[in-house]
Amino acid sequence: MAPAAKRAKTAKDTPYDLLYWPGIPGRGEHIRLVLEEAGASYTDTASTGDVNSVLTQISQKNTGDASNTPHFAPPILKHGNLIISQLPNILQYLGQRHGLAPRLDGEDASDGAYVINQLALTILDGLSNEAHDTHHPIAVGLTYEDQQRESLRRAEDYRKNRLPKYLGYFERVLAGEASGDGPWLHGGQLTYADIVLFQCLDGVKHAFPKALKKLEDSGDYSKVFKLYEAVKERPKIKEYLESDRRQSYSLGIYRYYGELDEQ
Amino acid sequence: MAPAAKRAKTAKDTPYDLLYWPGIPGRGEHIRLVLEEAGASYTDTASTGDVNSVLTQISQKNTGDASNTPHFAPPILKHGNLIISQLPNILQYLGQRHGLAPRLDGEDASDGAYVINQLALTILDGLSNEAHDTHHPIAVGLTYEDQQRESLRRAEDYRKNRLPKYLGYFERVLAGEASGDGPWLHGGQLTYADIVLFQCLDGVKHAFPKALKKLEDSGDYSKVFKLYEAVKERPKIKEYLESDRRQSYSLGIYRYYGELDEQ
Numbered sequence: 001m002a003p004a005a006k007r008a009k010t011a012k013d014t015p016y017d018l019l020y021w022p023g024i025p026g027r028g029e030h031i032r033l034v035l036e037e038a039g040a041s042y043t044d045t046a047s048t049g050d051v052n053s054v055l056t057q058i059s060q061k062n063t064g065d066a067s068n069t070p071h072f073a074p075p076i077l078k079h080g081n082l083i084i085s086q087l088p089n090i091l092q093y094l095g096q097r098h099g100l101a102p103r104l105d106g107e108d109a110s111d112g113a114y115v116i117n118q119l120a121l122t123i124l125d126g127l128s129n130e131a132h133d134t135h136h137p138i139a140v141g142l143t144y145e146d147q148q149r150e151s152l153r154r155a156e157d158y159r160k161n162r163l164p165k166y167l168g169y170f171e172r173v174l175a176g177e178a179s180g181d182g183p184w185l186h187g188g189q190l191t192y193a194d195i196v197l198f199q200c201l202d203g204v205k206h207a208f209p210k211a212l213k214k215l216e217d218s219g220d221y222s223k224v225f226k227l228y229e230a231v232k233e234r235p236k237i238k239e240y241l242e243s244d245r246r247q248s249y250s251l252g253i254y255r256y257y258g259e260l261d262e263q
Numbered sequence: 264m265a266p267a268a269k270r271a272k273t274a275k276d277t278p279y280d281l282l283y284w285p286g287i288p289g290r291g292e293h294i295r296l297v298l299e300e301a302g303a304s305y306t307d308t309a310s311t312g313d314v315n316s317v318l319t320q321i322s323q324k325n326t327g328d329a330s331n332t333p334h335f336a337p338p339i340l341k342h343g344n345l346i347i348s349q350l351p352n353i354l355q356y357l358g359q360r361h362g363l364a365p366r367l368d369g370e371d372a373s374d375g376a377y378v379i380n381q382l383a384l385t386i387l388d389g390l391s392n393e394a395h396d397t398h399h400p401i402a403v404g405l406t407y408e409d410q411q412r413e414s415l416r417r418a419e420d421y422r423k424n425r426l427p428k429y430l431g432y433f434e435r436v437l438a439g440e441a442s443g444d445g446p447w448l449h450g451g452q453l454t455y456a457d458i459v460l461f462q463c464l465d466g467v468k469h470a471f472p473k474a475l476k477k478l479e480d481s482g483d484y485s486k487v488f489k490l491y492e493a494v495k496e497r498p499k500i501k502e503y504l505e506s507d508r509r510q511s512y513s514l515g516i517y518r519y520y521g522e523l524d525e526q
Contacts, residue, residue, distance in 0.1 A: 060431065063439035069378060069449065070439060072385045072432045082374050086384040088351070093377050105368030114347050114356050115332060121349040122335045129392075137400050138413065139420035150401065150413050157402035168323065169335045176326035176333060186332065 015041035016094075017078035019054045022046045024252030025203075027087045027128070028075045033195045034091060036240040038098035046247060057083070088121050095192040102187065115186055119173065119193040126166035127200030131207060132253045134158045134260055144257065155260035159211045163204070167221045170197060174223035183223070183230040190234070197224070198231035203254035210262035278304035279357075280341035282317045285309045287515030288466075290350045290391070291338045296458045297354060299503040301361035309510060320346070351384050358455040365450065378449055382436065382456040389429035390463035394470060395516045397421045397523055407520065418523035422474045426467070430484045433460065437486035446486070446493040453497070460487070461494035466517035473525035 016035060020028030022045055035042045045053055054074050056062065062070040064083075071085040077093070084090055095101030095116065102112030134155040138147040173185055180188025185197065201224070205212045216225050231237060240246060249255070279298060283291030285308055298305045308316055317337050319325065325333040327346075334348040340356070347353055358364030358379065365375030397418040401410040436448055443451025448460065464487070468475045479488050494500060503509060512518070 060435070063435050064441050066440050067375075067378075069382065069436045069441055070432070072389075072429075082377070084374075084377050084381055086381040089377055089381045089384060092380070093374075105372055109368060111345050111347075111356075112330075114345070114352055115330075117355070118347055118349040118352045119332065121352060126335075133396075138416050139424070141420065141424055147416075150416070153401050153410075153413070157404065161402070161404055166335075169333070172323070172326050173332045177329050178327050178332055 014080045015043060018042055018044045018046075019057060019076040019078065020045055020074045021054065021252075022049050022051060023247070024250055025199075025247050025254075026075075026252040029247075030087060030192075030196050030199050031075055031077065031090055031094070032245070033199055033237060033240070034094050034098070034100060034192050036236050037190075037195060037234060038094065038100065039236060040094075040098065044245075047245065057085075088117065088124060091120055091192050091196065092117055100190065100192040100195070102191075112187060115178070116191045116193045119185055119191075120196050122166075122169070123193065123196045123200055126162065126169075127197075127204055128253055130158060130162055131200075131204050134207070135255050135257060144255070148259075151257075151260060155208075159208060159262060163208070163211065164215065164220075167215060167224055170224050171221045174227065183227045185227070190231075194227060194231055195237075198228050198237075201225075201228045203249065206249045207254045207256055208261045209256075214262060277343045278306060281305055281307045281309075282320060282339040282341065283308055283337045284317060284515075285312050285314060286510070287513055288462075288510050288517075289338075289515040292510075293350060293455075293459050293462050294338055294340065294353055294357070295508070296462055296500060296503070297357050297361070297363060297455050299499050300453075300458060300497060301357065301363065302499060303357075303361065307508075310508065320348075351380065351387060354383055354455050354459065355380055363453065363455040363458070365454075375450060378441070379454045379456045382448055382454075383459050385429075385432070386456065386459045386463055389425065389432075390460075390467055391516055393421060393425055393429075394463075394467055397470070398518050398520060407518070411522075414520075414523060418471075422471060422525060426471070426474065427478065427483075430478060430487055433487050434484045437490065446490045448490070453494075457490060457494055458500075461491050461500075464488075464491045466512065469512045470517045470519055471524045472519070477525060 018028060018031055020026060028046065045051065057071045057076050058073060064070045067081065068083040075087055075090060076083060076085045077090045084093060096104060101116040102110045104113045135144045135151050136147065137150045137154040144151060173179060179186055182188055184190050185193050215221060281291060281294055283289060291309065308314065320334045320339050321336060327333045330344065331346040336348065338350055338353060339346060339348045340353045347356060359367060364379040365373045367376045398407045398414050399410065400413045400417040407414060436442060442448055445451055447453050448456050478484060
């Protein structure tokens with residue numbers, strides 16, 4: 001098959017550009033954390049406030065260029081000539097480039113990258129997409145207030161059924177032989193899936209503080225919460241979290257509405 | 264990084280095992296279509312009715328093995344020693360092995376695989392996950408009847424806003440320079456993203472026949488519907504669709520509830 005988007009030889013020396021909505025950590029935050037852990041250079045529309053560069057990419061007038069498609073939604077990552085979207089996809093790209101996943105190519109190639117991709121997809125399904133839908137179960141184009149009754153129902157199911165099911169699954173992954181030594185999900189080494197789990201847990205802690213406290217206090221998910229602390233203590237991530245580049249949660253994926261939390 | 268799941272040298276000669284719920288095409292159907300297009304050998308729990316092999320993988324007692332994690336949900340693909348889940352992940356694995364995506368490794372490696380992964384993720388978000396949520400907007404553990412009022416609201420938004428937005432996006436991808444010659448989404452060649460778009464469109468046609476007819480008749484998405492026909496006419500896929508291996512839609516992701524369709 002013809003290479004549709006040939007990687008430029010110099011791409012490794014080019015900083016990344018993260019295009020995402022300013023004002024919320026949102027889905028862009030996973031990318032920031034991976035870039036910070038990797039010590040990579042990047043620009044960020046959250047800092048520049050350049051919302052137009054996001055809007056241009058997702059505009060109905062954009063049909064892409066010779067090698068890139070148009071984009072449906074941010075986060076979008078520019079790197080040299082490459083412009084890609086879809087969070088799990090961007091994470092996979094960065095994981096390969098910065099040693100945050102097993103290699104897909106070269107002498108030490110393995111299928112481990114598919115395990116990390118699988119874990120990241122499941123974490124994002126359960127602790128990002130489903131968390132978002134607790135305050136927007138009907139339509140993304142409506143306000144929370146316009147779907148509050150449905151949100152109360154969905155959030156109750158999320159707290160009682162979905163959250164324990166997902167945390168139980170991640171605890172099982174961490175208890176498994178394939179997780180290896182140390183606090184990490186797979187292969188005894190930090191991967192981007194660990195960073196994704198940290199950020200998602202941090203978000204659901206913000207959105208459902210009482211529910212998460214209860215789950216943490218149960219002791220049933222002690223490996224999950226240990227991983228959370230281990231990622232938080234990574235020196236570069238710690239420095240980032242204490243910097244003013246780390247934005248506060250507001251009206252993004254993770255929102256605090258007291259009535260949706262455990263009463 | 265240590266290869267956590269080393270690919271066996273003989274893996275290419277081993278048939279695949281697809282583990283998925285019998286009785287519905289569901290998320291497993293994308294995998295079947297890719298395997299059929301590739302002419303690959305595979306076993307399928309839909310044929311054997313072996314639901315226990317699915318339940319064992321997602322059991323709360325399963326913690327995986329030395330290289331594989333446990334699994335949250337099917338579809339699950341076994342191939343030699345490798346056991347992976349998450350539909351977009353399985354598709355990427357198969358795409359690499361059967362020339363249905365640009366290569367991630369070797370001499371002709373490019374970033375094109377990230378474009379195909381991005382497209383597949385967006386198609387599945389819009390035309391599979393969101394389509395599912397029209398009949399289950401509150402809780403997967405409840406019946407449709409227990410959330411019918413919320414379903415009516417969500418389905419209306421889906422038909423009026425989300426479906427046209429997604430189809431418009433895919434039309435733009437197909438109109439773009441990077442789509443290349445012919446009916447395909449990217450690079451002028453059939454990839455697994457085209458197969459995913461076919462199957463998703465087929466499903467939403469089943470679930471929302473009147474809404475889809477209206478969108479098709481508008482002429483605004485002619486490239487999208489041409490792609491649908493082009494995939495359907497691929498010789499191996501055509502043969503599969505006419506075989507008894509192709510299951511009917513029932514109570515899976517794509518369900519026909521007349522009240523949720525255009526009136």
